[in-house]
Structure formats: structure tokens, C-alpha cells
Amino acid sequence: MNVSTASTLVCLVLLFPLIGAALNGFLGPVLGRRFVNIAGTVSIFASFVVSCLVLANVAGAPAGQGAITVRLWDWINLGGGTNLSVGMDFTLDALSALMLMVITGVGFLIHVYSVGYMEHDEGFARFFSYMNFFIFSMLTLVLAADLVILIIGWALVALSSYLLIGFWHDRPAAVAAARKAFITQVIGDVALVIAAFLIVLNTHTLSLPNIFARTQAFPAGGALVTGVCVLLAIGAFAKSAQFPLHTWLPDAMEGPTPVSALIHAATMVTAGVYLIARFHVLFNLAPVAEGMVACVGMGTAVMAGIIALSQIDIKRVIAYSTMSQIGLMIYAVGIGAYSAGMFHFAMHAVFKALLFMAAGNVIHALHDEQDIRLMGGLHSRMRWTHLAFGAGSLALGGFFLFSGWFSKEDLLGFGTVSGPGPAPWILYAVGVGVNVLTGLYAFRLYFTVFQGEPQTARGFGVKESGYPMLIPVVILGALSVVVAWPLQFPLPNTVHVFSDFLAPVFAGPQSPLLHDPSFGLALVGLVIGTAASLIGIGLAMRLWYEHRPDPQVVLSRLPRVVPLLSYNKFYFDEIYDRALVQPVKAVARTARRVVEPDVMDGWVEGIGELLRGFSLDLRLVQTGLIRDYASIFTVFAVVLVVVWVVIAR
Amino acid sequence: MLNPNLFPYLLGLSAFLFTVGATGVLIRRNPIVVFMCIELMLNAANVALVAYGRFLNSEEGQIFAFMVIVVAAAEVVVGLALITQIFRLGRELDVDDLSEMKE
Amino acid sequence: MTVLFAVVIALAGVSSLGVVLSRQTIYSALSLVVTVSMLAVLFLLLNAQFLFAVQLIIYAGAVMVLFVFIVALLSPDAEDRPALDVRALIGILGVIVVTGLVFVAARNGITYNTNGFHATAVGSASNPYHTFNFPQDAVNNAGNVQTVAGQLFTNYLLPFEITSMLLLVAAIGAVYLTRRSSR
Numbered sequence: 001m002n003v004s005t006a007s008t009l010v011c012l013v014l015l016f017p018l019i020g021a022a023l024n025g026f027l028g029p030v031l032g033r034r035f036v037n038i039a040g041t042v043s044i045f046a047s048f049v050v051s052c053l054v055l056a057n058v059a060g061a062p063a064g065q066g067a068i069t070v071r072l073w074d075w076i077n078l079g080g081g082t083n084l085s086v087g088m089d090f091t092l093d094a095l096s097a098l099m100l101m102v103i104t105g106v107g108f109l110i111h112v113y114s115v116g117y118m119e120h121d122e123g124f125a126r127f128f129s130y131m132n133f134f135i136f137s138m139l140t141l142v143l144a145a146d147l148v149i150l151i152i153g154w155a156l157v158a159l160s161s162y163l164l165i166g167f168w169h170d171r172p173a174a175v176a177a178a179r180k181a182f183i184t185q186v187i188g189d190v191a192l193v194i195a196a197f198l199i200v201l202n203t204h205t206l207s208l209p210n211i212f213a214r215t216q217a218f219p220a221g222g223a224l225v226t227g228v229c230v231l232l233a234i235g236a237f238a239k240s241a242q243f244p245l246h247t248w249l250p251d252a253m254e255g256p257t258p259v260s261a262l263i264h265a266a267t268m269v270t271a272g273v274y275l276i277a278r279f280h281v282l283f284n285l286a287p288v289a290e291g292m293v294a295c296v297g298m299g300t301a302v303m304a305g306i307i308a309l310s311q312i313d314i315k316r317v318i319a320y321s322t323m324s325q326i327g328l329m330i331y332a333v334g335i336g337a338y339s340a341g342m343f344h345f346a347m348h349a350v351f352k353a354l355l356f357m358a359a360g361n362v363i364h365a366l367h368d369e370q371d372i373r374l375m376g377g378l379h380s381r382m383r384w385t386h387l388a389f390g391a392g393s394l395a396l397g398g399f400f401l402f403s404g405w406f407s408k409e410d411l412l413g414f415g416t417v418s419g420p421g422p423a424p425w426i427l428y429a430v431g432v433g434v435n436v437l438t439g440l441y442a443f444r445l446y447f448t449v450f451q452g453e454p455q456t457a458r459g460f461g462v463k464e465s466g467y468p469m470l471i472p473v474v475i476l477g478a479l480s481v482v483v484a485w486p487l488q489f490p491l492p493n494t495v496h497v498f499s500d501f502l503a504p505v506f507a508g509p510q511s512p513l514l515h516d517p518s519f520g521l522a523l524v525g526l527v528i529g530t531a532a533s534l535i536g537i538g539l540a541m542r543l544w545y546e547h548r549p550d551p552q553v554v555l556s557r558l559p560r561v562v563p564l565l566s567y568n569k570f571y572f573d574e575i576y577d578r579a580l581v582q583p584v585k586a587v588a589r590t591a592r593r594v595v596e597p598d599v600m601d602g603w604v605e606g607i608g609e610l611l612r613g614f615s616l617d618l619r620l621v622q623t624g625l626i627r628d629y630a631s632i633f634t635v636f637a638v639v640l641v642v643v644w645v646v647i648a649r
Numbered sequence: 650m651l652n653p654n655l656f657p658y659l660l661g662l663s664a665f666l667f668t669v670g671a672t673g674v675l676i677r678r679n680p681i682v683v684f685m686c687i688e689l690m691l692n693a694a695n696v697a698l699v700a701y702g703r704f705l706n707s708e709e710g711q712i713f714a715f716m717v718i719v720v721a722a723a724e725v726v727v728g729l730a731l732i733t734q735i736f737r738l739g740r741e742l743d744v745d746d747l748s749e750m751k752e
Numbered sequence: 753m754t755v756l757f758a759v760v761i762a763l764a765g766v767s768s769l770g771v772v773l774s775r776q777t778i779y780s781a782l783s784l785v786v787t788v789s790m791l792a793v794l795f796l797l798l799n800a801q802f803l804f805a806v807q808l809i810i811y812a813g814a815v816m817v818l819f820v821f822i823v824a825l826l827s828p829d830a831e832d833r834p835a836l837d838v839r840a841l842i843g844i845l846g847v848i849v850v851t852g853l854v855f856v857a858a859r860n861g862i863t864y865n866t867n868g869f870h871a872t873a874v875g876s877a878s879n880p881y882h883t884f885n886f887p888q889d890a891v892n893n894a895g896n897v898q899t900v901a902g903q904l905f906t907n908y909l910l911p912f913e914i915t916s917m918l919l920l921v922a923a924i925g926a927v928y929l930t931r932r933s934s935r
Binding site for chain 1: 672
């Protein structure tokens with residue numbers, strides 16, 4: 001691929017959503033619903049076409065020439081021979097091609113879905129404008145080859161998520177959730193920026209290819225690299241809703257379902273995974289940081305899985321499921337299995353978006369009911385949604401030969417060979433446990449929502465959704481079954497189209513935590529993992545198929561502690577509130593009651609009072625008596641004469 | 650023919666007349682007398698002008714003094730007219746009483 | 753000659769004190785007449801004959817007459833004790849300080865010097881007064897009035913005309929200001 005092709009492709013893929021956003025934002029309310037729908041969806045479709053072209057170019061290029069970084073124009077040129085110039089640099093390589101396909105492909109389907117979902121909403125133009133803007137921001141983030149552009153994309157994505165979560169801004173819960181999301185992500189932003197400072201300080205460049213080249217010279221395992229990686233990881237955790245910065249994701253379900261599907265399943269929350277993958281050169285040099293990342297990922301995966309077992313809001317269950325699966329992805333990139341992590345990202349995007357959209361269908365059909373205890377019996381009444389949801393759940397649960405199975409087993413397979421020491425084996429064991437948990441909560445949800453009998457009068461009269469909401473769901477349902485088949489098989493030396501495709505990106509020194517699995521070990525791992533998933537699904541069938549009306553009955557049989565912790569999300573919100581929010585509020589209250597009136601106003605008014613007092617005293621000079629004025633003249637005249645004579649001497 | 654040592658005395662006289670006039674402005678309460686003291690100060694200036702003109706060999710001093718006299722005359726006319734009007738309005742002829750410029 | 757100067761200067765000084773210190777306003781006016789006349793004589797002694805005449809005619813003859821008339825009209829018996837407070841102190845201090853300083857300064861030649869301010873003693877070589885040869889004869893060869901008139905009507909014509917304007921305005925102003933209102 002040559003420079004001009006690359007530049008054109010980059011420009012187009014970024015421009016289409018931006019234009020869509022601008023058109024819908026400014027002209028949408030005027031031009032009507034039909035225009036907005038078309039503009040919003042066609043723009044993303046156009047980007048998708050361009051992404052396909054990029055993929056073709058990258059995949060079809062001769063070996064070693066697939067990647068190219070183009071500079072569209074110089075933005076900030078500090079000149080003077082410093083290398084610190086910021087240019088509109090964008091990279092087209094296998095990793096960015098993959099991200100492009102997922103973002104625009106799944107994004108396009110979600111936009112089509114939104115046409116139906118937002119049919120009766122007044123703010124449709126604003127919605128599509130924000131969605132397109134989000135796609136633009138996300139694309140900027142994943143294509144960026146300059147640190148500043150990356151950070152800009154990162155921040156714009158956070159902004160878009162704020163706008164979209166709080167889309168129904170007359171709902172206080174939505175506004176609070178949007179604020180919570182944004183503030184939590186700002187913590188990650190700060191960490192990212194500090195990491196950027198450290199990087200620039202030590203490599204004297206802002207361009208990612210240059211950074212990666214120069215950091216190879218850093219002392220491996222040293223404090224600098226570890227520190228930078230830890231900070232980058234914190235940024236990734238904030239964006240990907242990992243422990244301890246995970247509390248915003250469940251609340252973000254206040255936004256419309258398409259938003260949840262796009263942002264909180266497929267794209268934004270995976271930006272953290274992408275970040276770590278992109279910076280793999282640095283992470284490979286800091287095994288301590290990698291280990292920390294892996295632990296956090298797996299820890300979050302299991303924590304989220306436990307919480308998902310007791311939630312009763314359909315979207316929250318899926319949200320915690322996302323948190324858990326991303327934990328697995330983070331774990332994968334933490335141990336250095338980057339392409340495995342990205343593989344799971346791609347598969348997960350497909351079936352998780354599907355699950356969210358199908359849930360949206362259910363919610364819509366039941367007239368905005370989200371409590372799963374009030375659902376049931378939908379398998380016969382909403383056939384297509386039921387089939388797609390079932391397919392997605394099987395993929396999520398890791399059922400044999402569904403897309404999720406391929407990616408999860410691939411991932412866990414690398415877990416068997418990560419080293420050194422016993423810790424990685426503990427993580428692997430936990431990962432197997434996560435497989436069980438996933439099957440459990442996914443099918444708890446499925447059985448409660450779709451099987452059994454309807455729990456409310458409304459449930460008896462539901463109808464299947466309209467085409468815009470149905471077709472994307474069905475398409476993704478089909479994909480969640482077949483898409484992995486040609487790509488990757490979780491045993492070495494079998495099918496590995498996917499990892500070969502990404503191999504040039506992750507070429508070079510590997511992470512010290514990763515080794516090549518032998519065929520036998522991988523096979524054993526595969527069997528164990530699959531067995532775990534099937535156990536989870538089977539157990540769920542047994543527990544929840546038989547106790548259909550009440551999804552909470554199982555947990556209530558366990559010791560009190562378990563359901564309490566699970567249902568209350570391990571009390572994180574409460575802890576954060578006590579430890580962080582209340583002190584800040586107390587400081588603000590003090591500032592308002594004490595500092596502002598006494599100190600600030602005191603000073604300002606004090607100066608005013610001082611001047612007033614001064615002028616009051618000065619006023620007394622104006623006695624009105626001519627003789628007083630004359631005496632002042634005389635005094636000064638005499639002084640003048642004296643000064644003149646004395647100085648003249 | 651003129652003793653140059655005379656010059657300091659002439660300047661001294663000018664200074665004396667001037668400051669005495671200033672003192673008069675400060676301590677007298679009848680506006681007419683205050684006016685007269687002002688005239689005294691103008692005359693002091695004239696003395697200085699003429700003395701300088703004499704000792705620097707130039708008639709400019711006298712011309713300037715002439716202008717001063719003209720202006721003093723005009724000013725006296727207007728000022729006394731004002732004082733007459735004040736008197737006609739029934740006010741006291743006392744500068745301490747005429748203190749509308751207070752504050 | 754010097755004696756004449758001394759007498760005139762002394763009389764002028766004394767009568768000026770009379771202006772300021774008299775209790776009755778009419779005495780102040782009359783003292784001012786004396787002062788002005790003494791100054792006229794002083795001008796004559798300094799070879800400013802034109803100014804001598806003008807001073808007597810205008811100042812002593814017109815302005816002072818006006819003063820006396822107003823005093824007589826408004827407050828002939830007015831008694832005005834000078835107020836002796838802090839202002840008087842300022843005044844007396846001013847008299848002493850300024851007169852003394854100016855006298856001393858003039859003696860030491862710092863009231864005029866083409867080279868800027870620096871002190872030189874009277875009688876020293878660089879004292880400008882020392883080089884005066886007082887060619888008043890050259891000045892007066894054409895007569896004082898003629899010399900003054902010559903300057904007045906050529907170089908200083910503009911101020912001359914403007915002052916005549918000024919007098920006109922003052923006259924009109926006085927008439928206007930002392931109008932009795934027609935009600």
C-alpha cells in the first residue's frame with residue numbers, strides 16, 4: 001500500500017462519520033427523521049466499506065509491507081530541531097484493520113438497529129449525531145500513530161460516552177451515571193497523560209513508531225518501564241471498567257440500549273485492551289506490570305461473574321458479563337498473548353452486541369420492562385430474537401464450536417503456558433472457574449427471560465420486533481455461530497489465520513511471561529476449559545430451568561454472605577462513596593461556608609472597605625473654606641521654593 | 650551705574666510682598682481684603698519682572714509686567730462685581746461663610 | 753541713589769504689612785494705595801518710565817479707586833480681625849523662609865545663570881552680574897516709551913490685542929454680573 005492510498009483511506013474512514021455527525025447534528029432536526037436515519041447509517045456503512053478496503057490492502061500486501069504510517073499534515077511544529085512535533089499521524093496495519101472492521105461493522109449494524117429503537121424518541125437527530133461522533137472518536141483512537149492524537153481520541157471517546165449515557169438528560173439517574181462514567185475515566189486519562197509525559201521525557205518523540213523503536217533501549221524490567229506500563233494500565237482499566245475503576249459500567253446502562261451495545265460491549269470498553277496491545281513493546285519489557293495486569297483482569301473477571309449471578313436487571317447482567325469477558329481479554333494481553341486477546345475481543349464484540357440488542361428487543365416488546373423476574377415465556381412469542389439470543393448465549397458460555405468457544409479456549413490455552421512460577425497456574429485455574437461462572441449466569445438469564453411462562457399480563461401479548469431491530473440481531477446471531485470457523489482453532493499448528501494476520505504487528509521480542517504451548521498441553525487445556533463451560537451451562541439448566549419463576553432462589557440457598565456480596569456488587573459503590581465522594585463533598589461544603597465568605601469575600605470586601613475608609617478620611621480635606629485651600633497652596637509653594645533653592649545648590 | 654548688589658534686595662522685596670500677600674489671603678476673612686492681597690501678590694510679580702528685565706538688559710520684563718497689570722485690572726473688575734452680587738443676595742461678607750465647595 | 757532705593761523698598765514693605773494687618777478694611781485699601789505708589793516709584797528708579805506711568809494711572813488711579821468705592825459701598829465700617837490660627841503660622845513661616853531663601857539665593861547668583869544652576873559668589877569672575885556694564889544708555893537712547901512701544905506693536909502684537917479683548921470681556925462681564933433681575 002502506498003502513501004497516497006493510505007492517506008485517502010484514512011481520511012475517508014474518519015471523515016464519513018464526522019460528516020454524518022455534523023449533518024445530523026446541525027441539519028437533522030430540520031430535515032426530518034428519514035434523512036437522519038439515512039445519513040446516520042450510510043455514513044457508517046461507507047466507513048465500513050473503506051475498512052474492508054483497508055483490510056484487503058493490509059492482508060493482500062506482500063510480507064513485511066502491510067503496515068504503513070501516514071502523516072496527513074503537520075499540526076503543531078515546535079521547530080528548532082526538536083522532534084516534538086505533533087502531526088496527524090495514522091497507522092494502517094493489521095491491528096488497526098481489525099479494529100476498523102469491528103468498529104465499523106458492528107457499529108453499522110447497531111446504527112441500523114437504532115433506527116428502529118429510537119423510532120419514537122424526539123431526540124433522534126441528536127442521537128445519531130452523537131453515535132456518529134463516537135464512531136469518529138473511536139476510529140481516531142485506534143488509528144492514531146501520534147501520542148497526542150491518541151490522547152485526543154481517548155478523551156473524545158470519553159466525551160461521547162458521557163453524551164450518550166446521559167442522552168435522556170431529563171432523567172437524573174442517567175445524568176448521574178454519565179457523570180460517574182466521565183469522572184472515573186478522567187482518572188484513567190490522568191494516568192495516561194502522566195505516562196505520556198514520562199515517555200516523551202525519555203524518548204523525546206511523540207510519534208508512536210519512534211517511541212516503540214526507542215523504548216527497546218530501555219532497561220528491561222526497570223522502574224521506568226514498569227512505571228509507564230502501570231500508568232498505561234490504569235488508563236486501560238478506567239476505560240475498560242476493570243477493578244478498581246469498574247463502578248461506572250453498570251450505571252451506564254441508563255443510556256439507550258444501542259448505546260450499551262456499541263459502547264459498552266463492542267468498542268469503547270475494549271479501548272483499554274487495544275491500548276495495551278498497541279504498547280506491547282513496552283509491556284514486554286515490564287513483566288511486573290504485565291503480571292499486575294493479568295491479575296487485575298482475571299480478578300475482575302471472576303468478581304463480575306459472581307455479581308452477574310444475582311442481578312435482576314437484564315441489562316445489568318449483560319453489563320457484568322461484559323466486564324467479566326473484558327477481564328479475560330485483559331488477562332490475555334497481560335500474559336503477552338496479544339493476538340489471543342484481540343481474537344476474543346472480536347468474537348466478543350459480535351455476540352455481546354447481539355445480546356444487548358436482543359435484550360433491547362425484549363425490553364421494547366415488554367414496554368420498557370427490564371426486571372427479569374417479570375419476564376418469561378418469550379421463546380414462542382419472539383422466535384427470531386429467541387434464536388439469536390440463544391446463539392449469543394451459547395457463544396458467550398463457550399459452547400463447543402460457537403465463536404466464543406474458539407476465542408476463550410485460545411486464550412486459556414496460553415494461560416497454561418504462562419510462567420514463571422506458580423502464580424500463573426492459579427490464574428489459569430481461576431480462568432477455568434470463570435468459564436463455569438459464565439455458563440451459569442448466561443443461562444440463568446436465558447432461561448429466566450425466554451423459557452417458562454410470562455410473569456405479567458403484558459408478557460402474553462408480546463410481538464416480535466420490527467425489521468430494523470430484528471435484522472441486525474439475526475445477522476449477528478448467525479455470525480456468532482460461524483465467524484470463528486475460518487479464523488482460528490485453539491490448538492497449535494491447526495488453523496491460525498487470525499494470529500498469522502496479526503503476527504507482524506506483534507513481531508519482535510515476546511513477553512517473558514509467555515511460552516509456546518506444546519500440542520499435548522494445549523489439548524489438555526482445551527478439554528478442561530470446554531468441560532468447565534459445559535458444566536456451567538448444564539448446571540444453569542438444572543438450577544434455573546427447574547426453578548423458573550425465581551432466579552434468586554439458588555443463591556438464597558448459599559450462606560448469607562455470598563448473595564449479599566454478589567447482589568450489592570461487593571459494596572464498591574458504597575466504599576467509594578464513603579472514602580472518596582463524601583470527603584470531597586465535605587471539602588466543598590467547607591469551602592462554600594467558610595472559605596468563600598470569610599476568606600475570599602473578606603479579602604475582596606476588605607480591600608474595598610480599606611479604600612472607602614481612606615477616601616472617607618480624605619474627604620475631610622474638602623472643608624469648603626477658601627482659606628484652607630489657600631493654605632495648602634501656600635505650604636506647597638513654600639516647599640517648592642525651598643526644594644529649588646536647596647537642590648540648586 | 651546701578652549697583653549690581655541691589656538685585657538681591659529687589660528679589661527679596663518681591664518675595665516679601667508675595668508671601669505677605671499670601672499670608673493675607675490665609676488670615677483675612679473679608680473677601681475684599683483677600684482680593685487686595687491678591688493684588689499685592691501680582692504686584693510682587695511685577696517687581697520681579699522689572700528687576701530681571703533691568704538687570705538682564707531687556708525690555709521684555711516691562712512688557713510682561715504691562716500685560717500683568719492689564720490682566721489684574723480685568724480680574725479685579727469681575728471679582729468685585731461678584732462680591733457685589735453676593736452682598737446684594739444678603740449673604741455675609743465672610744469667606745468662611747461662603748463655603749459651598751464643602752465636600 | 754542707593755538711599756532712595758532703600759527708602760522706597762522699606763516703605764513698600766511696611767505698607768504691605770499694613771494691608772494685611774489692618775483691622776478696618778478701609779485702612780487696608782489705603783495701605784494698598786501707598787504700596788502701589790511706592791512700587792511705581794521703584795519702577796521709575798529702575799528706568800521703566802512707561803511702567804511707572806501705567807502703574808500710577810491704572811493701578812493706583814483706577815483699580816484702587818474701584819476698591820475704595822466698593823469698600824465704601826459695601827462695608828465702610830467693616831471690622832475684620834485677622835484670624836490668628838495655624839494658617840497664620842503657615843503664613844509667617846512662609847514669609848520668613850521664602851524671603852530669606854530668595855534673598856540668599858539671589859546673593860549667591862543662583863537665580864540666573866546661562867550655564868544652568870550652580871552657585872557662584874557675587875563679585876566672582878563667573879558671576880553674570882559682574883559682566884554687566886548696564887548699557888541702559890543704549891537702551892534708553894531711543895527713550896523707554898519708544899522702546900517698549902516698538903516691541904509691543906511688533907513682536908508682542910498678538911498678546912497686546914488679546915489683552916484688549918480680555919478687557920472688553922471683563923467689562924461686559926461686570927455689567928452682566930451686576931444686573932438687577934427684572935422681577
